[in-house]
Amino acid sequence: MLRSLETCSEGSVNRRSFLRASAVAAGGLMVSLYLDLPAVAQEGGPPPPKVYPPDAFVHVRPDGKILITVNRLEFGQGVQTSLPMILADEMDADWSQVVPELAPAADVYKDPLFGIQMVGGSGSIAHSFTQYRELGAKTRAMLIAAAADRWHVSPDQCRTENSVVYGPTGKSARYAELANHAARQPVPERVRLKNPSEFRLIGKKVPRLDSRPKCDGSQKFGLDLDLPGLKVAVVAHPPVFGGRVRMFDDKEARNLAGVKDVFEIPLVKGSGVAVVADKFWTAKQARDRLKIDWDLSGVELADTSQLWIKFKQLARTPGGVAVARGDDNSLDRIPAARRIIAEYEFPYLAHTPMEPLNATVRFEGNKAEAWVPSQFQTMDQMAIAEVLGLKPEQVTFHTEYAGGGFGRRAVIDSHVQREAAMIARRLRGTPVKLVWTREDDVRGGYYRPMHAHRVEIGIGADGMPAAWRHVIVGQSLVAGTPFAAMLIKNGVDETTVEGVADTNYNIPNLHVSAHNPTVNVPVLWWRSVGNTHNAFVMETLIDELAARARVDPIAYRRKLLKPEAKKLRAALDLMAEKSAAWRNNLPRGHAAGISCHECFGTAVACAVDVSIENKRPKIHRATVALDCGLAVNPLTIESQFQGGLGFGVTQLMAQGAITLKDGRVEQRNFDGYTPPYIVDAPVTVDVHIVPSTEAPTGCGEPPVPVISPAVVNALAKLTGKRYRSLPLTSI
Amino acid sequence: MATYQLNVNGQTKQVNVDPSTPLLWVLREELKMTGTKYGCGISACGACTVHLAGIATRSCVVPVSLIGDRKITTIEGMGQDPVGRAVQNAWVEKDVVQCGYCQSGQIMSAVALLKATPKPTDRNIEESMGGNLCRCATYVRIREAIKSAAEQVT
Numbered sequence: 001m002l003r004s005l006e007t008c009s010e011g012s013v014n015r016r017s018f019l020r021a022s023a024v025a026a027g028g029l030m031v032s033l034y035l036d037l038p039a040v041a042q043e044g045g046p047p048p049p050k051v052y053p054p055d056a057f058v059h060v061r062p063d064g065k066i067l068i069t070v071n072r073l074e075f076g077q078g079v080q081t082s083l084p085m086i087l088a089d090e091m092d093a094d095w096s097q098v099v100p101e102l103a104p105a106a107d108v109y110k111d112p113l114f115g116i117q118m119v120g121g122s123g124s125i126a127h128s129f130t131q132y133r134e135l136g137a138k139t140r141a142m143l144i145a146a147a148a149d150r151w152h153v154s155p156d157q158c159r160t161e162n163s164v165v166y167g168p169t170g171k172s173a174r175y176a177e178l179a180n181h182a183a184r185q186p187v188p189e190r191v192r193l194k195n196p197s198e199f200r201l202i203g204k205k206v207p208r209l210d211s212r213p214k215c216d217g218s219q220k221f222g223l224d225l226d227l228p229g230l231k232v233a234v235v236a237h238p239p240v241f242g243g244r245v246r247m248f249d250d251k252e253a254r255n256l257a258g259v260k261d262v263f264e265i266p267l268v269k270g271s272g273v274a275v276v277a278d279k280f281w282t283a284k285q286a287r288d289r290l291k292i293d294w295d296l297s298g299v300e301l302a303d304t305s306q307l308w309i310k311f312k313q314l315a316r317t318p319g320g321v322a323v324a325r326g327d328d329n330s331l332d333r334i335p336a337a338r339r340i341i342a343e344y345e346f347p348y349l350a351h352t353p354m355e356p357l358n359a360t361v362r363f364e365g366n367k368a369e370a371w372v373p374s375q376f377q378t379m380d381q382m383a384i385a386e387v388l389g390l391k392p393e394q395v396t397f398h399t400e401y402a403g404g405g406f407g408r409r410a411v412i413d414s415h416v417q418r419e420a421a422m423i424a425r426r427l428r429g430t431p432v433k434l435v436w437t438r439e440d441d442v443r444g445g446y447y448r449p450m451h452a453h454r455v456e457i458g459i460g461a462d463g464m465p466a467a468w469r470h471v472i473v474g475q476s477l478v479a480g481t482p483f484a485a486m487l488i489k490n491g492v493d494e495t496t497v498e499g500v501a502d503t504n505y506n507i508p509n510l511h512v513s514a515h516n517p518t519v520n521v522p523v524l525w526w527r528s529v530g531n532t533h534n535a536f537v538m539e540t541l542i543d544e545l546a547a548r549a550r551v552d553p554i555a556y557r558r559k560l561l562k563p564e565a566k567k568l569r570a571a572l573d574l575m576a577e578k579s580a581a582w583r584n585n586l587p588r589g590h591a592a593g594i595s596c597h598e599c600f601g602t603a604v605a606c607a608v609d610v611s612i613e614n615k616r617p618k619i620h621r622a623t624v625a626l627d628c629g630l631a632v633n634p635l636t637i638e639s640q641f642q643g644g645l646g647f648g649v650t651q652l653m654a655q656g657a658i659t660l661k662d663g664r665v666e667q668r669n670f671d672g673y674t675p676p677y678i679v680d681a682p683v684t685v686d687v688h689i690v691p692s693t694e695a696p697t698g699c700g701e702p703p704v705p706v707i708s709p710a711v712v713n714a715l716a717k718l719t720g721k722r723y724r725s726l727p728l729t730s731i
Numbered sequence: 732m733a734t735y736q737l738n739v740n741g742q743t744k745q746v747n748v749d750p751s752t753p754l755l756w757v758l759r760e761e762l763k764m765t766g767t768k769y770g771c772g773i774s775a776c777g778a779c780t781v782h783l784a785g786i787a788t789r790s791c792v793v794p795v796s797l798i799g800d801r802k803i804t805t806i807e808g809m810g811q812d813p814v815g816r817a818v819q820n821a822w823v824e825k826d827v828v829q830c831g832y833c834q835s836g837q838i839m840s841a842v843a844l845l846k847a848t849p850k851p852t853d854r855n856i857e858e859s860m861g862g863n864l865c866r867c868a869t870y871v872r873i874r875e876a877i878k879s880a881a882e883q884v885t
Contacts, residue, residue: 076829076867211823214831217766217806221832224765257732257749280769281749281756354770354778354832354866403768403832404866438771635826639872643829646868670775670864678870679857685871 021142021183029060029179031139031187057108057135058087060143060179064163066093069101071109071117072124073375073409074210075353075402076643077700078636079124081209083132085633086125089201090136090194091143093175094163100209105377105397116378120410120525122600122698125632129696137191139182146181147173196630196693205635210401222373222400223358227431230360231260232280233423234287234435235272238294240663241302241445241520242269246295253286262286265422268415269522270299274423280435300520301663307450307519308345311473315343315454319471319515320491322501326509331467334458342455342541345725346474346533347657349448349526349650350673355403356441359417361424362431363388368395368424369431372417373402375410383414387421406527406647411446412481415522442673443665447658448526449475449519451496451533455541458509463549464560467509472496472534475523476516492516495525499534499705504565504598505542505557521660527647528701531599535705536651536712536726539595543713544722553594553713567603567627570690572596574625575605578688582621583607590620593714595706601697602628606645606706608682610714615731617652617711619682626687626702629694637699638687644703646681651708653680656727682707735795739764740808750796755779757795758805766806766835770864777863780836781805787843787859806835814884815842821880829867837863841877850881 022030059067068087074080080100088098103109103117110117113127140160147165148155150173157168163175175182196203213219238244250262250273258278265274273290277283331339360371361384368388374380374397381397388395402409420434436444451474460466476493478484487494494501496514503510526532546556554576561569575596583592589611596605609621624641631637650656655674659666667673712723715731723731737744739762746761753772758764758781767790770778774789781790782804809815818841828834837860844851844859851859856877865873 076831078829207823207826208828210831211826211828212819214828214834215819215822215838216810217764217835219831220765221768223769224759226763226765279756279760281752281760285749285751352866354768354776354830354864356769402830404830406866438773438776639826639829639869642871643865643868646870647866649868669773670771671773675864675866676868677862677864678860678873681868681870683853683871683874 021185021187028062029139029142029183030056031058031135058091058139060139060175060182062176062179064094064097064174064176065099066097066163066175067099067101069103069109071103071128073119073373073399073402073405074102075119075373075375075405075409077119077124077640078208078633081206082125082633082636083128084209085201085206086129086132087136089199090133091140092160092162095201097163102399102401104399105381110378116376118378118410119375119405120407122602122700122702124698124700125696126601126698129632133193134191137193138188141188141191142182142185143175143178145185146178149185150181202632203630203634206633207635219401221355221403222360222371223355223403223435225360225371225400225433227360227362230431230433231276231278231427232283232433232435233274233276234283234437235265235274235419236287236290236292237267237272237440237444238270240296240299241522242299244270244295245273246293248273248293249291252289256282256286256289258282259286261427262290263426265419268413268418276423276427276432284437296663299663302520302660303662304348304450304659308452310517311450311452312343314473314515314517315452315471317471319473319513321511321513322490322492322497323510323512326467328467328469328509328511330509331456331458331469334467338459340457340459340541340544342724344453344533344537346451346536347659347727348450348521349656350442350658351406351408351526352441352670352673352675353402353404353406353408356438357408357416357436358434359420360431360433361420363421363424363428365428366394369398370395370417371398371400373400373409375405375407376414379412380414380417383417384421387418388425407525408446411524412478412483438670439668442658442667442669445522446524447521448532449477449523453533453537455537457541457545459545459548463545463551465507465545468507468511470500470512472500472512472514473517475519475521477523477525477529479516495530497534498530499597499599500538503538504562504568505538505560506562520663528599528704531597531701531705532651535595535597535599536709539597539706539709540712540722540724543594543709543716557594557596565598567690568596568598568605571603571605571625571627574688574690575607575623578625578686579607579623582609582623591714591717593710593712593717595710595713597705599702599705602626602699602702604702604706606710608707608710608714610711610718612715612718612731616654617715617728617731619649619711622682622685622707624685624687624703624706625690627690627692628699628702629692629696631689631692632696634689637689640699641687641703642685644700645685645707646676648704648707649676649680651726652711652728654727654729733796735798737798737803738800739803740805740811746795748795750794752795754781754790754793754795754798754803758790764805764807768832768835770833776833777840778833778836780839780863782839782843785846787840806839809838809842812842814845817883818842818845818876818880821876821883825872825876825879827869827872827876829869833863833865837865837873841873841880844877845881845884849884851877
C-alpha cells in the first residue's frame with residue numbers, strides 16, 4: 001500500500017533531526033529524537049522551526065529494563081518485536097530486559113519516508129530499519145562514553161555485550177549503572193553500524209514479545225478500554241451511503257434504563273443517529289428501537305449487477321494510459337488463432353478485522369484525549385482535532401493494540417474517529433467509546449473496490465506473449481484526497497494498475513490503461529491493494545499461456561522474466577527446488593498450482609497442492625519462497641507468509657463478496673460475507689527465505705496476492721476450466 | 732433488570748442486568764473480564780468462546796438468564812487448568828499469535844477439544860476449530876500448537 005509515496009519524499013534527508021539524551025527524574029537515560037522541521041518537505045523554503053515535546057525512543061532504566069518505543073501500530077505484523085530487535089541489536093542490549101511500548105501520535109514517530117505516522121505500504125521495517133539501528137548504536141556509544149569517562153580510558157578500549165560495558169583490566173559496568181552518567185554525554189553525530197556478521201538478534205528467529213498476554217486474555221485492545229465514567233456509543237448509519245436523517249423517533253430507545261443520550265450527528269457523507277449508554281448492550285438495544293425516516297433524495301443507489309454491465313462496457317475502450325510500450329497495433333496483426341481475450345470480475349471485499357472498529361474520545365474544551373487502534377495516527381489525530389476545534393497537538397492520542405486491520409484502520413477521511421469526536425463533543429468531559437458492530441463494519445463501506453479487467457493477448461510463434469492490451473476498471477482509492485497528487489499519474493490511480501503496469505514479465509508490446517469511475521460506495525486499500533486483483537489476472541493468464549505452449553509453468557515464467565527481476569527469479573528458483581519433491585509425487589486427484597509476484601519490493605513464489613473436497617478447493621500444502629532482502633526476524637516473516645496466504649484465500653471464498661442492490665449492502669455479518677476458516681486455509685505452509693544482505697523490504701502485504709492465482713491454476717488442471725470471476729462461487 | 736449469581740472460574744459473582752444481556756457482555760462490561768472477545772455477535776466467529784459446564788459455547792448468543800448454576804470458565808481461568816495451561820504454553824512455544832484478538836476463543840475451543848479428544852486427528856481439529864475465525868489466518872500454527880499440547884497433556 002502507498003508504495004508510490006516513497007518516490008515523492010526523500011525521507012529523512014529532507015529533515016533535520018537530532019537526538020537528545022536526557023536524565024529522567026526517576027533515574028536512567030532517555031534518548032529522544034527531535035525534529036526541527038515538519039516531517040513533510042514543503043515547497044517554498046523551510047517553515048520556521050517548531051518546538052516538539054521530548055519523545056523517547058529508548059529509556060534505559062535504573063532497574064535494568066530497557067524501554068523501546070515502537071513508532072507503529074502493532075496489529076499482528078510483529079513490529080512490536082522486530083523494531084526493538086533492531087535497536088537492541090545495535091545497542092547490545094540484554095534482550096530479556098527489553099520492554100516495547102507503542103508510541104502515541106507525535107511528529108517524531110512519523111514514518112521517515114511517508115512523513116505521516118502510519119502503518120502501510122509494508123513499510124515498517126523497510127523504512128525504520130536504519131532509523132532504529134542508528135538509535136541503538138548511538139545509545140550504545142553514549143553508554144560506552146560514560147564508562148570510559150568513569151574509568152579514565154578511551155572508548156576504543158571498551159566493548160559491550162548483553163547490557164554490560166567491559167573495559168580494560170577486567171572492568172565492567174551494567175548499562176543501568178551507567179545510565180545517569182550516559183545521559184550527560186553528548187549524542188554522537190555519526191556512529192558505526194554493525195556488519196551483518198556482528199548481528200546477534202537481527203536475522204535470528206526471535207519469538208514475539210506479545211505472545212503470553214495474547215494467550216491469557218490480559219492483552220488490552222482498543223475495544224477493551226475502560227475508563228472512569230466511560231460511556232459507550234453506537235451510531236445508526238443510513239441504509240445507503242450518503243443518506244440523511246429526515247426525522248427520528250427515539251422514545252422507545254430512551255425508555256431503556258442506561259440510555260444517556262440520542263442525537264443526530266453529521267457523517268463524512270450524510271448523517272446518522274448516535275445512541276450513548278452506560279453499556280454496549282444497552283446502546284445496541286436502544287439503536288434497534290430507533291425509528292428513523294431516511295432522506296435518500298439525490299443519493300446514488302449503487303447496484304453491483306448494474307455496475308458490472310457498466311464496468312465491462314468501459315473495459316472495451318482504452319482508459320487513461322499507464323504504460324504504452326512497443327507497438328500496440330501489433331496485436332491486431334497476430335492471427336486470431338494465437339489471440340486470447342480474457343475478461344475478469346473482482347467483487348467488493350470487506351476487510352473485517354477480528355476486532356470491530358472503535359475509537360474512544362474525551363473532550364475537555366481546550367484539550368482532548370483519544371484512544372484508537374489506528375494505522376493512521378497523524379490523520380486520525382488531525383480529524384479529531386478538526387471536529388473538536390482544536391489543534392492536533394491538543395489531542396493526546398494513544399495508539400491502542402488492534403485486533404487486525406489489513407488497511408481498514410488506515411482511512412484517509414478518518415470517518416470512525418470523526419464520529420467518535422462528534423459524539424464526545426456533545427458529552428463534554430465524558431469519555432465515550434464508539435463501537436462499530438460487525439454489522440456496521442460489513443455494511444459500512446470502505447471496501448476493496450470491485451474491478452473489471454479485459455485483456456487481449458497476442459501470442460508469438462514461440463508461444464510467448466508478443467502483445468498485451470490490458471484495460472482495468474475500478475474506483476480510485478485516492479481521487480479527491482490529499483494522496484491524489486502523489487498516486488494519480490496521467491489521470492490513472494497507480495494503485496489500480498500496480499502489478500500489471502510494472503510487471504516483471506518481458507512483454508515487448510504492452511499497453512495498460514485504466515478507468516476510475518465514480519461510484520457511491522466508499523473504497524479503501526485492502527492488504528496488498530491493487531495487487532489483489534492484478535496479480536490474479538497476470539498469474540492466471542501466464543499460467544494459461546504456459547499450458548497452451550505446453551511448457552512447465554515454472555520454466556515458462558523463468559523464460560519470460562526480465563533479466564533485472566533478480567529477486568523474483570531467486571524466489572522462483574528456491575520455490576521450485578523446495579517444492580519439487582511433492583510436486584513430482586502428487587496423489588491422484590491432486591494438482592499443483594504455481595504463481596509468483598513481486599510487490600512492495602518483496603518477491604514471492606508459491607506452489608500449492610490442491611484437490612477438490614465438497615466442491616471446494618482443499619489446499620493441502622503451500623510452499624512459498626521469498627526475497628525480502630535482509631530477513632530481520634525470520635520467525636515473524638514465516639508467520640506473515642503463512643497467515644498472509646490464508647488471508648489471500650478470502651478472495652476465493654464462496655461468500656467472499658460484498659454486493660449492493662438498490663444502494664443497500666446485501667451482506668450483514670460473517671453469515672453472508674464469510675472469510676476463510678481453518679478448513680479453507682492451507683493445511684501446511686513451508687516458508688523459504690532467499691539469503692540476502694540487501695536492505696530489508698516489507699512482508700505484510702506481499703504474501704497475499706500469490707495464493708488465489710496459484711489455487712485456481714491448480715483447479716484448472718483438475719477441471720479444465722479457467723476461473724476469471726471471483727468469488728469462486730462454484731468450481 | 733434482574734440479579735444473577737454466576738460461577739465464573741470457580742468464583743461466585745453477582746450481577747444486576749437486563750435478562751437478555753448475552754453472557755459475553757456480562758463478562759466484559761459487568762465483571763470487567765475482557766479476555767473474552769466480541770467479534771460478530773451471531774455465533775459465527777468464535778472469538779467469544781467460553782466453557783459452559785465444560786462445553787465450548789459462544790457467549791455472544793447466550794442470555795445471562797439461561798445460565799443458571801452452570802459453571803462458566805473463561806480464558807482468564809485457563810492458567811489454573813492443566814490442559815488450559817498446556818495449550819497456552821504450546822501457543823507461546825509455537826509463536827501462534829499475530830494480532831491475537833481471536834486467540835482467547837481459539838484456545839478455549841482447543842482446550843475443549845483436547846479434553847474430549849486427547850489425541851486429535853487433523854479432521855478432529857478441523858471440526859472442533861472449524862467455527863473459530865482468525866483473520867490473520869494463524870491456522871497453520873494453531874494446528875501445530877494443538878498437536879504439541881496434546882503431547883504435553885498425556
